[in-house]
Amino acid sequence: MRAVSEADSSIMFGEDGLLNELLVERFNYCVYVVLLLIGLYAMIAKNNLIKKLIGMSIFQTAIILFYVSIGVKEGGTIPIYVAEHDPHGNHAEHAAHPEEANATEGSEENATTATASHEADHGHHAPRSLTDEETSGYANPLPHVLMLTAIVVGVATLGVALALTQRIYRAYGTIEEDAVLAAILAEDAATVIPDVLSTKPKRAKAKSRKAKQA
Amino acid sequence: MKKLALAVTVLTGVLLLYAAQDFLAWGDLQSPASASPVSKHFIADTGVDTEVPNMVTAVLADYRGFDTMFETVVIFIAGIAIIGILRRTGADADAPALKRENEIATEPDLIVTNTVRLLVPVIQLFAFYVLAHGHVSPGGGFQGGVIMGASFILVALAWDLPKAMDRLSVDRAVMLAGVGILIYAGIGLFSMLLGGEFLDYAELSHVLPVSSEMARYHAMLGVEIGVAFTVTAVMFAIYANLSTRGRLEGGL
Amino acid sequence: MTGLALFNLFILVFMVVAAVISLRVKDLLTASVVFGIYSFLMCLLWAEMGAVDVAFTEAAVGAGVSAVFLVATVFNVKRRSSD
16 A cells, blocks of 8 residues: 555545546446445345345345456456367367467477377377466456356345245235334234243142142 | 445445455456466366366366255255245135236237247257257356246246146156256266265266266266256246245236 | 447446336336346346356346246235335
8 A cells, every 4th residue: 555644636646546546447346346335225225125135136246246357367268268279179170280280389389289289280189288378368267157156046045035025925915124014013012922930820739739638 | 224224335335445446457367366276277177187168167067066066956945945935834725815916817919929839949949059068168057957947937928827837847846856956966976886086077987988088078968967957947946936926826 | 448448338337227227116017127137237248258157147047037036026016116
């Protein structure tokens, strides 16, 4: 963090200032935070249960959006192997191999690539581990995998929550939170709890025992 | 209450924005997620270990197969829970149905039914394609399963729910969901019986006449089929229960 | 600004607008449909980011199944919300 003693306006508006860093370079993160806040506010403040659930879904998808976006690599492609790294190869690949072997010998100085192109000349395309510079050309697949799970579990949760909403409607006739709370409190006030802790039956039993003894 | 909520929300937002300054710029190659050796290993070695071009499917079904199995179980539990929540038992069973606000009794519309009649086979074929081609293109078990479930929901929307339930009743759907999980766990247990660890697909090369990498390829497809069964069945079961408040008659 | 950055900005702004509309309308059916719009925009954003599997799943699940569940529930409870 920059020194706080620089008490001039460049803290906010300069090249390294807060506004530039936050709003220009990291604009996406700001929008994700705004979406999170919209979802959070809806979950807390809305009266209608379905609006709360929509807020919950917005919250979940905003978090998934944030998580997926940290796996983005600038200039990277989708996490499916391109034709030249494909472990199975394909027929168009085999036809293009003589040209590719000439092109790749110059650009990559990897011994295994030379072996691969040598094998490719014989028509067999062996799968190989990718180098570091090749892996940086693909987007990171790990956040995608975790968020696939999250999306599907999110829809399952939404389904259960909607079923609970219908059950509440069946029981109380309304899905507004304040009306449901009022109905629950009224029910609680109206229930009569049977008196199991009073001592009257014991006294009666004691009397009957004394009567039997007597 | 709303003012309190607004205050809490704004405070959270300020804190999050303050923390956002520490992030690297968007798409930076040095971000911790992208520079970690685990993700580099996944990108570099998926082709060698499993011969599957789609890294996401390989990581989902093979490297992190445990996660996916329990996720399938979670979907199954959600389906069962919804059936349990909305079920009518005992005194409730004969209660008169709550009158719905927008109840309009209509005949199935001619255009909609004929269009759906043409579309549903294509949709189901596409769902199979997405399932089977998930190794090479975006797709896989979940996507194929959801599209298949959506085709049953489409039949229920165009006609009425009994017509869709003629094809897949809720009891059958629950059984199908269970079969899906059995397939998944069964492949894992089969690998254990062959001497490996649970969900170690390479052991299947002892039984199938393929190399151990291709054994992982094919076991991944089997596992994705299990997931697709469960997801299809549960999506339709959830819709059938939600749209009829548990009575399984009438419907949207 | 490059075309891609403009596209990103467009989609993000629309997403925020869709989220706010979905939570402000009083008619719950409209809220469910606008939630479907929000899901579709999210799917587009992920496809542009290179997360194609996630985009596929969100298109199928979020805009397809999730919106249908919401509409099915709204038809069985009140359609009008107080806020």
